[in-house]
Amino acid sequence: MAGRGLEQLHEGPAEGALLLGRFAFNIRYQWFKNWVNSDVGQRLGLAPIPDGPVNLRMLRRTLSLEMAYRPGGLLASKIHLKHIAVATTEGYASRPGGAQAELLSEVNKHESERNLQLVLEEFRNYQQGILPAGPGARGLTEFFAGIDEKLDSAAASAPKIQRNDRDVLNLLTKRAKVLHLGPANYCWFTDPSRALCLKLAGTPTSDRPLIGMCDSARCPQATHHPGHRPVWAEHADRTKIFIGQLGTTRKSERTRLQADFDRALRVVAEIDAASATTDEESA
Structure with missing residues (x-):
């Protein structure tokens, strides 16, 4: 859904074109945080974003957690994150089970x-x-x-x-x-x-x-x-x-x-x- 929305908003949705391109995450995130915590964000019912460090790696892990805990989400996370093995996705999602649990037990x-x-x-x-x-x-x-x-x-x-x-x-x-x-x-x-x-x-x-x-x-x-x-x-x-x-x-x-x-x-x-x-x- 997010990818399709980006395609519709893209200025030149040509085949192979980058959806987002290069950008400064820290600056964009600060803008987004200021908007969510502003009066406009509060009127829309958005939950305020607390203070604290945030980076793309943390967002990637949070996304994997949210996806993995939905029905069939572990496989969906594997595909979305482009992991070769499900065991890697299990580690991202903090869900020891299957191959990861078997390896840990053996070790x-x-x-x-x-x-x-x-x-x-x-x-x-x-x-x-x-x-x-x-x-x-x-x-x-x-x-x-x-x-x-x-x-x-x-x-x-x-x-x-x-x-x-x-x-x-x-x-x-x-x-x-x-x-x-x-x-x-x-x-x-x-x-x-x-x-x-x-x-x-x-x-x-x-x-x-x-x-x-x-x-x-x-x-x-x-x-x-x-x-x-x-x-x-x-x-x-x-x-x-x-x-x-x-x-x-x-x-x-x-x-x-x-x-x-x-x-x-x-x-x-x-x-x-x-x-x-x-x-x-x-x-």
Whole structure:
């Protein structure tokens, strides 16, 4: 309907001619807003347009929402917005269903399985004497000790029953649900009020950590493991090179990089110390 109206109002409705052409949206929108909010718009019964930023992308999304929630609107939105797949239109319309819901469910399933396997690996490392490092290492070690105690008591009551990985996973499932992977640490998001990233961002009530703002050397819910050592070691080597390339006048940058370098070395040393027991026994 809108396209046909534009064709009738067009000065030269030739085949292939642009219906609208180029225009400055911000200026046109301000004119339109002033007219709707004027006495003329009020006499016509138009709802006033509130203050706030508006752009073409926002209008495109609003249009997709209005169309998609009408009968048969999802397919109509796909055609109108020229999307190749309906899943794209579902994302625009904020209507998880069909392909989008199936993909999201599959991703969540794989993430849950991956987290379970990671927690199981770290529990096996704990049993072999390879302990976690970092501010949250004590809490994680105590959790693993509690699980190990439960397994020992169960084995004592039934000596002929061997506990398999599935039995252990059942005990580790709750902890696996709060595991989030950082580039150089594990985040055990058990208590949002203790998460350093949420404190820095000013969002203490969030239900997920902000991994991009993670300072795992200070956060009480972060741990470092042997698999993270190469990342910290490489970071220390690169920082050392940067410090060596600084001139004598760049004292503030040297101080900042030196603190970063010292932190990386400390994390590497803590990871090495946490696994020293196993190395000594094997020697």
